[in-house]
Amino acid sequence: MDHVAGTIVERVQSLSDIELASLLCLVADQHCIIEAEEGLLDGVEREIQLVSSDVFGLSCCVLNCSESTTLDDFGKGILVTEDDDRFDFSERRRSNDDYFSSFSISDQIRHSEKRVPRSPGAFNPLDSRKIANIVIAKNLNETHQQVQIQALELIRGKRVFTRTAVHAAPKPFLFIALNASESEFKLIQHLNDQFFISHRHFAEDGLPNLEELLANANFSEDGTSASSVIRSTPMKLPASKPTMPIFSQDDLNALVASTAEVRISPEIRAYMHNIIVFLRLHRAVAGGISAASTRHFSALVRALAPLHGYTYASPSLVTLATSKIFRHRIVLTTPENERSMQWGSSLDAVKAVLDGVTAEDVIEEVLHAVEVPL
Template identity: 60%
Template structure:
């Protein structure tokens, strides 16, 4: 067990920032927001697709949202064909189908009905929700579409005009938005577990590796014959070479459940929550859901650092991921000191340029860290 734990820790240390964000959400069974510059959003989308396939061996669907995206567009955009096998359901689905077929072919005693041969599924019925759904520019979609996304995230199912699709396991919904754009609707925004801002200098290692391989292939093509590999064979080769197996994810989830937290560290976590709510620049966003996510992320981070307990540094790290997309900065005229006669100009000067990240850092410096 310790040897496998060490191997997982080595794998975790080699992950990029985007890969680590996806891993944390898969282990915690939650969802995330990823923000990047508008010029990089297509490349980040490609990187996330490669992460889903190469690192975790999961199916992936990309939905490009605009203000004209309809509910039907959303419902069809999150589906993938059933020709590819994801590593959780391939064997189970086959075994279940064989079991169901044998039950249908076996006559029941005392029954006069003749068994009917099962009808082939229609192309619509053969599709399913992808393990990882990337909703690009979800904040540009209408409120109806965002409510549908909220229903999918909370209920893990999506209703279409003809069928009900259940989300697979594992399931991860990623909102990929451009930095500096408007927020998601209130309840959908609060439902997302963590947020991560990807900068250009952080790099896109999987996309860069793919581009390097394509360059090598193009160079070799001029001197050798080209053998085309079928798409399904390519998918299976990626599945075999995935970095994190289902056993690795399950082991991290089990270890997350066994993580311990002392009373002093728990008090430190709750003090951060209280200081967030009382901060003069905060108008909202420190919800009960955020506190539950805060606690869950602290537990999820411990096994990734080969720990079975939560340290104060993990609490501070969790706060930097839980609250940036949630904190709402108050308007100067609504700042609480205005109620007892503060100058509006002075309040504007204090709040000028204050961001959610500034609030988090100020709170972390104000709260006493347990020894």
């Protein structure tokens, strides 16, 4: 723990929200949802790609999903070639190809096939590929239910079936659902419950890795700003030398070991239990506070402690974990199904009370209601 407190914790302090969310999931061996406005999705996608390479030194792939995405598209789209392992994107930077080109799934497959000569003795390129360490499923919530079930199988079973092989998920492995915050499409209940945490990215939070890369590029003298580049057509960037990752596999292993040693006192356990009970009994909550969420709650509290240099769980860590664990899980009730309607409450009065209530409001109200241990 002294090693973690002396070296790794210092690096954690400089991480952005996206970097920290990725680190937490890698340490806990879990997966996450990242939401952003539709216009920011491309920038966030590229930021995660840079986080994969520069912060963790891991391979990454992007699966662009839509209503037309098939099971075959999903199975093929999450694979990378052996040459792409331990950072596929450094090779793209050295090439003349656009680093930030948005490839469709079919384009990615054709691109990889060009790198493997077709001959009677050659292996099928799909058989020689493997699942990327970090998979970004963009707009996963828009896909058909069967595709989401395939994603659920990948998260739970750590493998995916294609027409030619069975591919096991590597270690470490992180599956990120990158969705538009204003989208009307929802993830199926069981898949949504399997995601460890959720994070909402706002424009003012910035994209530090992408902005730094763009700042080092030789822009033309047209006054184009970094923010406008992020939201506009992709541009070619200069070659960049691969660097050592900020967090190595040894660092991740040290954090995992430290997480297992975190102590949770009976008072903190009671505090966590009360939060869960208050969430389940809140008049605006129809469901979503599942058994899996309570396990994830405890796991996140443990994972947060070593990142702050603690060997124990504190009330502040519990408060931080509450919003990350339950925000995407809470199912809000309708006025007609609100429990007080069973004993004669006025529908108009209930509508007035529930009008505009969000999952964030529920969490904030519960945290204010539950007594914090001293």
